[in-house]
Amino acid sequence: MTPRGDVGGGRNPGNARRAFRMATYFWGVFVAFLVAVIGRVLYVQEVLGPQLLHAATEQWVRSREEEAPRGSLLDRNGERLAYDVPAFDVVALLDPRAPEHVEDLEATARVLARGLDAPEEAILRTLREGREQGRYQVEFRPYGWKLLPHRKEALEEELRRAGVRGIAFRPEVGRYYPKGEYAAYLLGYVNRDGKAEYGLEAGLDATLRGTRGKTSIPTDNRGVPLPYAEVQGDPAQPGKDVVLTLDVRLQAILEEALREADEELRPKGIWAVLVDPWTMEVLAAAARPTFDPNRYEEISEYTNPFVGKLYEPGSTFKVLTLAAAIEEGVYRDDDTYQAGVYAPPEISPPIRDWSDPRGWGKITLREGIVRSSNVAAVILGYERLGRERLARYEHAFGVDELPFSLTGHAPLPGSVRGRLPDFAAAPPRDVATTTYGQGLEVTSFGLVRALSAAVTDGVLxxxxxxxxxxxxDTGTCTPPAASEGRRVVSPETAAKVREILADVVARPEGTGHAYAVEGYRIGGKTGTAQKVDPGTGRYEAGRYVYSFYGFLPVDRPRFALYIAVDEPERPAEGSGEVVAPIFRKVVEQAAPLLGVERGGSGSPEGEGRIGVR
Incomplete structure (x- = not known):
């Protein structure tokens, strides 16, 4: 018999194998699961980690870009001429769900049009289109864009009086020019988009605009900064303030004088520049027509009258011919010539003096300059200097250069070069007429630059x-790198030029006698430039630019003033009738401010000069 305990033959080998296989399978599954989990963890950590961290960070960290405060433009005494202020966009809320919304479109359009100086139909159209399109709110660009505080307050008052509701004001930053039209063509403007588009605002934009910043700060889920959280990133770097050479007091004098002249003369244009002729610092510059940079949309003339407008200078240019002739030793006060007509065989038609064909008879060269004789200028420049030397001096005085060519930096965009003829190829008459400012073109800054060199120390x-x-940060005011300039004539030549130009004003027969101001010794030169018809290329009768360049005191000029009047409505015999009243008015008011006393020669060098506070 077989024992009970041996029934089945003991451990079954098949069962053992099945158990082993199952154990192996489950262990394999477990290991695979573990590997998958670990792999997923590694994938999330190494691959998705940065993305998930960034997404999480965006939920609890708020980032924002910061606009850099723009630097201000100041006059030489620290008075602000352009600076940033709070501004406001006008918004009309149209959705009935808004706490207050526009109800009567016509009444709202009427009040907004009046307050924004805008066409009523344009405002009403914007309101109607917004309501038809189901918009929550509408804006009114450009009329209601970045209103300055005083305009916002005036509009709010009109809305309140009319009982109009639903108009809101969104805060922005705007550019403000507190003096309005003062020096507008020099200052330029920043447009509503914050882009500098004209004048010094554009030319100095890299200095004024600063650097935008980007910062971030940890917040809770509602966007509220966490306690003790630190702001990280790069904050905005404000732009730098620029102190200009302008003096707002002198600018006010010049602006008022030009305003009155513009009303009386009704010319096509007037422009005036007041400078320290030794340093060429521009103390004031004004023009008509002009514009208000706060309302730059209304500008009618974009050509800058100081550096962008080309015109023939006329007889003021004789100063440069005189200086060159003195420097080369071909001018002598007592040399005589027959005034009236200059008619060598190669000059056709003949060149005539402005008085009449008879001229003034036989006179000295000095008297010829005092009387503004064209023939005297031609004898000195064309005949005695000759074509080659004349060309060399006209180039040396920078007539055909950009007005900022020596420093290599043009703070006023739109600057253009003056124009001289090709002296190598030009006919004799075209060369000769340049001696008295005909057949060439200048800008007012370019001409003042050259004339000031001729009457100071001879350096351009x-x-x-x-x-x-x-x-x-430091408050330190750093001047720009100075240019040494370029010597054109000697100081002795310049002193002789001043002496002769003093006679132009002092002597009764001088063309500048109308510019005399009692108690001041003034030197200067008149100009009456006939204008060219751009269609025919011929000079037109009755169309003139009248001008004068004057300086005082003669011994050592403290300031020089250049004024040009383009085609006044009232006919005139010469610049004395048109420009002299403007000049005298400015001198009477500006001279005391600049330390020039009646009967004296002004303050010694370095004393009384306007400084920077």
């Missing part, structure tokens, strides 16, 4: 508009 210098740049 660029106009200077920037006194210094002020650091926002």
């Amino acid at each position: 210098r660029d106009p200077v508009l920037v006194k210094c740049v002020r650091d926002a």
